[in-house]
Amino acid sequence: MAGRWGRGPFLSCALATVAVGAGWTFDERTAAEVAEPGAVTGRIVVAGGQVRFAGDPPAGAEIDMSADAYCRDQHDETLMDRPVRVDPDGGLADVLVRIVNAPAAGTAPDAEALLDQEGCLYTPRAVAVRVGQPLVIRNSDATLHNVRVVPASNPGFNLGQPLRGIQSTRSFETPEVGIQVRCDIHGWMTASIHVLEHEFFDITGEDGTFTLPTLPPGDYDVEAWHPTLGTVSERVSVTAGETPSLTLEFSSG
Amino acid sequence: MTAPDDRLSGLRVCFAAGLVVLASTLASLSTPQSLAGAQAAQGAPDGMALYEAGCASCHGSDGRGAAADRIAFDDPLPDLTDCSFASREPDADWIIVSKAGGPVRGFSDVMPAFGEAFDDNQLQAVMDHIRTFCTDRAWPRGELNLPRPLFTEKAYPEDEWVWTTSANAEGPGAIVNELLYEKRFGSRNQVEIALPFGFAEDSSTPASRDGGPASDWGIGLGDIEIGYKRALLHNLQTIFSFGTEVKLPTGDSERGIGSAEFQIEPFLALGQILPGDAFIHLQAGGGLLSRGHREFAGTAEHDEDVREAFFHAVFGRTFTSGEFGRSWSPMVEVLGSTHLTGGARTQWDLVPQMQVTLNTRQHVMLNVGVRFPLTDADVRSTQFLVYFLWDWFDGGLFDGW
Numbered sequence: 001m002a003g004r005w006g007r008g009p010f011l012s013c014a015l016a017t018v019a020v021g022a023g024w025t026f027d028e029r030t031a032a033e034v035a036e037p038g039a040v041t042g043r044i045v046v047a048g049g050q051v052r053f054a055g056d057p058p059a060g061a062e063i064d065m066s067a068d069a070y071c072r073d074q075h076d077e078t079l080m081d082r083p084v085r086v087d088p089d090g091g092l093a094d095v096l097v098r099i100v101n102a103p104a105a106g107t108a109p110d111a112e113a114l115l116d117q118e119g120c121l122y123t124p125r126a127v128a129v130r131v132g133q134p135l136v137i138r139n140s141d142a143t144l145h146n147v148r149v150v151p152a153s154n155p156g157f158n159l160g161q162p163l164r165g166i167q168s169t170r171s172f173e174t175p176e177v178g179i180q181v182r183c184d185i186h187g188w189m190t191a192s193i194h195v196l197e198h199e200f201f202d203i204t205g206e207d208g209t210f211t212l213p214t215l216p217p218g219d220y221d222v223e224a225w226h227p228t229l230g231t232v233s234e235r236v237s238v239t240a241g242e243t244p245s246l247t248l249e250f251s252s253g
Numbered sequence: 254m255t256a257p258d259d260r261l262s263g264l265r266v267c268f269a270a271g272l273v274v275l276a277s278t279l280a281s282l283s284t285p286q287s288l289a290g291a292q293a294a295q296g297a298p299d300g301m302a303l304y305e306a307g308c309a310s311c312h313g314s315d316g317r318g319a320a321a322d323r324i325a326f327d328d329p330l331p332d333l334t335d336c337s338f339a340s341r342e343p344d345a346d347w348i349i350v351s352k353a354g355g356p357v358r359g360f361s362d363v364m365p366a367f368g369e370a371f372d373d374n375q376l377q378a379v380m381d382h383i384r385t386f387c388t389d390r391a392w393p394r395g396e397l398n399l400p401r402p403l404f405t406e407k408a409y410p411e412d413e414w415v416w417t418t419s420a421n422a423e424g425p426g427a428i429v430n431e432l433l434y435e436k437r438f439g440s441r442n443q444v445e446i447a448l449p450f451g452f453a454e455d456s457s458t459p460a461s462r463d464g465g466p467a468s469d470w471g472i473g474l475g476d477i478e479i480g481y482k483r484a485l486l487h488n489l490q491t492i493f494s495f496g497t498e499v500k501l502p503t504g505d506s507e508r509g510i511g512s513a514e515f516q517i518e519p520f521l522a523l524g525q526i527l528p529g530d531a532f533i534h535l536q537a538g539g540g541l542l543s544r545g546h547r548e549f550a551g552t553a554e555h556d557e558d559v560r561e562a563f564f565h566a567v568f569g570r571t572f573t574s575g576e577f578g579r580s581w582s583p584m585v586e587v588l589g590s591t592h593l594t595g596g597a598r599t600q601w602d603l604v605p606q607m608q609v610t611l612n613t614r615q616h617v618m619l620n621v622g623v624r625f626p627l628t629d630a631d632v633r634s635t636q637f638l639v640y641f642l643w644d645w646f647d648g649g650l651f652d653g654w
Contacts, residue, residue, distance in 0.1 A: 067323040068310075144310045146365040158354050160365035162307035168369045184363050185310050187325025 051208045051224050053092040055252035057084045063188045070143040071120035071186060081188045083228045085125075091208025092226065092250060094126045096177060096194045098201035099212065100221040100233070105198040108132040112169065115181070115191060117145045117161070122181065122191035124203065126227070131175055131197050138167035144185060149193065151179045177225055192227050224248040300378030307367055308379065316386035328361045333386040336440065340392035341646065346615075347383065348376045349577055357577045359614035359653025391440035393487040399524050399532045400582035400608045403622050403638050405565035406536050408494040408522040410443035410484055411435045412646035419624075422635040426454035427509055429475065437646075441484040443496075449475025453509040473505030476512060482522070492524045517541045518561075534567035539593075563590040569608075580615060582608040586622070601627040606638070614653025616644035 060082035065071040085093040108130040116123045118140040129135050139145050139161035148158040153174040161168070172179075172195040183189035194201070202210040204224075217240055223233040229250045236246060305314065311330060313319050318330030333339050349357055351371075355364030371379065398409045403417070415433040420426075429451035437443050452472050482496030497519040504511015520538025527533065540561035569584030584606050591599035606622025620640045626633035643650050 144307060148362065148365070156362065158362055158365040160307055160354075160367040160370055162303075162367070162370055166370050182325075184326040184365075185324055 049097065049210050049212075049222075049246040049248070051092045051095045051097060051204050051210065051248045051250070052090045053084065053086045053208075053229075053250050053252070054090070057082070057086040058252070065120060065186075065188075068120065068143055068186060070141065074119040074141075079121075079188075084226070085206070087207050089207065091204070091206070092229075093204055093206050093208060094124070094192070094226065095204040095208070095210075095248075095250075096126060096128055096192075096201060096225040097204060097210045097212065097248070098128075098177075098194075098196060098223055098225075099198070099215065100223050102198040102200040102220070103216060103218075105130075110134070112136045114138065115147075115193070116140055117147075117183075117189070120145075120186050120189060122189055124191070126192040126194065126203050128194040128196060128201050128203055129172065130199065131173060131195055132171050134169050134171050135193065136167050136169050137161075138165075140164060145183050145189070146185060147181060148184055149179060149181050151176055151193075154179070154195065178227060180227075190227075194225075222246060222248065224250070226250060298375045298378035300375075300380070300382035303371060303375050303379045304382045307370065308383075316383065326363050328363045333383055334388075336387040336389045336392040337437075339383070339387040340394055341398070342395040343398070344377070344380050344384075344396065346395070347380050348373070351376050351379065353577055357613070359612060359648070389440060393441070393484050393492050394489060396489060396526060397487060397492040397524055399526070399534065400569055400571060400580075400584065401618075401620065401640075401642060402534055402565075402567045402569075402584055402586045403604055403606050403620055403624075403640060404586055404588055405534045405567050406482070406496065406520060406522050407534060408482075408484065408492040408524040410437045410441060410482055410494075412437050412644060414643045414645055415640050416642075417638065417640040419636050419638045422623075422637060424632075424634040425509065426452075426470065427634075428452045429510060431475070443480075443482045445478075445480040445482070447478040447480070449477070449504070449511060451475065451510050453505075471505070471508045473508040473510040474503055475510045476500040476502065476504040476514075476516070490526045494522045496520055496522065529570065530572070531568070531570040533569075534565070536563075536565040538563055560593040561590055562593055563588070565589075580610045584608065584622075588624075598629060600629065600633070603627055604638075612654040614648055616647035616653060617650065618642040618644075 060080035063079040063081045065075070065079075087093070110133075112134045113127055113129045114136050115127045116138045120141060120143070127135065137147050137159060142164040144160070144162040146158055146160050147168075148156075149170075150156050151172070153176045154172045157170065159168050172193070174195065175197045176195045179193040179195065181191040181193055194203075199213050200215065202212055204210045215238055217238050219235060219237045221233055221235050223231055225231050232248050232250055234246065234248060304312075309319075311319050311324055312333060313330075316333030318332060331338055346358065350360060350364060352366060352368035352373075354366035355361045357366075367376065393409060398411070399407065401407055401411075401413075401415070413433070413435045415431075415435070417431045417433070418428065420428045429449060431447050431449040433445060433447040435443055435445040450473065452470055454470050478498050478500045480496060480498040482494050484492055484494045486493045497517060500512075500514075500516040500518070502513045502515050504513045506513040518538055518540045520536055523533075523535040525533045525535075540563070565586065565588055567584050567586045569582050571580050571582045573580050586604035586606065588602040588604060589599065591597065602624050604622050604624045606620055608618055608620040611617045611619055618641075620638075620642070622638050624636040624638060626635065647653070
């Protein structure tokens with residue numbers, strides 16, 4: 001997953017907290033270092049959260065890959081096109097979770113993010129990058145894919161990738177959520193690219209969980225964005241010594 | 254005063270030079286050339302295989318376009334076997350679109366960019382394979398569609414609207430427009446009709462003759478012109494055509510807009526590609542059964558019962574802004590004409606000009622030039638000229654910007 005940049009020395013602590021459960025967790029180590037009467041200078045690790053889907057997810061449509069024998073042969077079972085992917089516990093995948101009013105941004109990382117085409121599917125279905133961060137777009141299939149990227153605020157492009165292993169690198173200079181990516185040859189192939197100006201974001205995994213980097217104390221607007229379900233948001237007050245839990249919920253209605 | 258034979262000698266030299274060029278190029282035209290290029294060269298990219306990998310999913314292995322149920326977009330796909338479509342544009346434009354995607358030439362953004370997947374040699378190999386889909390070699394290739402000069406007729410048959418406006422810089426005032434419509438039919442043929450109209454000052458008024466303020470301006474219709482042209486021979490560098498134009502006596506000779514005489518002007522035209530994006534046009538012909546000639550108001554004499562011969566030569570070169578940008582084509586045009594009867598003086602003109610493509614698709618263009626009289630400059634006016642050209646086959650006037 002993208003979005004795990006600049007977490008500094010608290011990564012191990014954050015991951016440990018994820019293992020315990022979802023919620024906002026106070027980083028005791030940091031607080032101990034700065035604990036003085038009346039002073040609130042600690043940093044908070046947003047160790048985990050979950051985006052859930054309430055109700056029955058929309059039924060997907062069967063993907064017909066018969067037009068491309070290569071694509072068809074990559075899958076033993078018939079695939080379903082599910083724009084809303086929900087695990088048995090209600091966790092919603094492919095959601096961008098971000099802090100809207102995040103602190104000032106640091107330098108964009110040089111590390112490359114990856115959007116792959118494998119088995120005639122985009123992997124991952126959603127990818128998030130920082131402004132200026134390189135995004136590698138790769139074709140791991142031995143069939144032609146085109147990658148049509150249709151932004152609203154950034155220049156669009158459409159790459160022809162006819163051979164296995166071909167890859168191109170692009171970056172985006174303007175923050176933008178929900179850039180549509182599609183293949184015009186294989187109509188079921190869609191994905192989203194998100195471009196953010198800071199590092200306080202993540203994409204939910206298969207179980208709907210996410211992890212955000214450390215945040216200084218303050219009031220934050222947390223927003224979850226899904227390509228078909230839209231946006232939900234919640235305001236969270238982060239203070240030293242508290243561990244507010246955060247569950248963002250979409251509904252079928 | 255120069256003797257009639259001497260007056261004709263300069264034009265004869267030009268005709269002779271033109272015939273030499275024609276003879277040498279016609280010799281080369283008689284040798285068939287493979288339109289598929291050097292695909293068979295050892296180690297060359299396999300254009301067919303590359304086409305299958307990168308193009309056939311949408312354009313079909315046979316070039317006719319994939320079935321609608323095999324692709325996920327609604328944009329119509331061109332039939333690459335249709336020579337009327339496939340022959341019109343040069344390799345370079347096809348390769349630019351293949352390399353950078355449809356929007357680079359104002360086409361659909363469904364057409365992807367393959368510039369990071371295929372190198373230039375591979376793209377050329379794909380292009381060579383695409384050229385095999387049109388099997389009728391009677392269609393002249395788009396490479397021969399050279400930039401259009403202001404006066405000289407191109408050898409290449411076209412589908413165009415051209416609006417030309419000229420204005421006299423001195424002498425009797427005249428602003429003459431010509432609206433020209435050209436239509437191709439079949440592989441080699443073109444018909445055209447031109448409608449001239451404009452405003453002209455009456456040159457017989459004392460104020461005009463003395464260079465004073467204009468005193469009598471009128472609006473009028475010029476000599477309507479109907480033409481036919483056929484490409485006789487062509488290869489990848491040269492095209493040679495025959496044509497004829499018929500001018501109807503609809504002009505207002507008193508106003509200086511047209512000659513109001515019936516004229517037939519047969520001509521030969523040659524287009525030649527030179528190295529380094531340079532080119533030449535040659536055109537030679539005569540005005541038969543004509544009784545006085547005016548290409549534009551205020552520049553000709555009022556002779557009667559004369560026959561005219563003319564010779565046009567153009568040299569130009571095309572420059573491109575950046576890799577995919579606007580095309581600029583500076584040209585120098587030399588115009589020679591003489592009346593074969595009546596002892597009239599041979600007239601020479603020099604017309605420097607610049608054609609530029611206006612839109613991304615490059616099917617809308619502008620050409621601006623000045624016609625300087627080299628002979629009888631004291632009585633023949635310098636003219637400013639501009640044309641606006643729309644190659645309507647390539648799309649609507651407002652498409653591809």
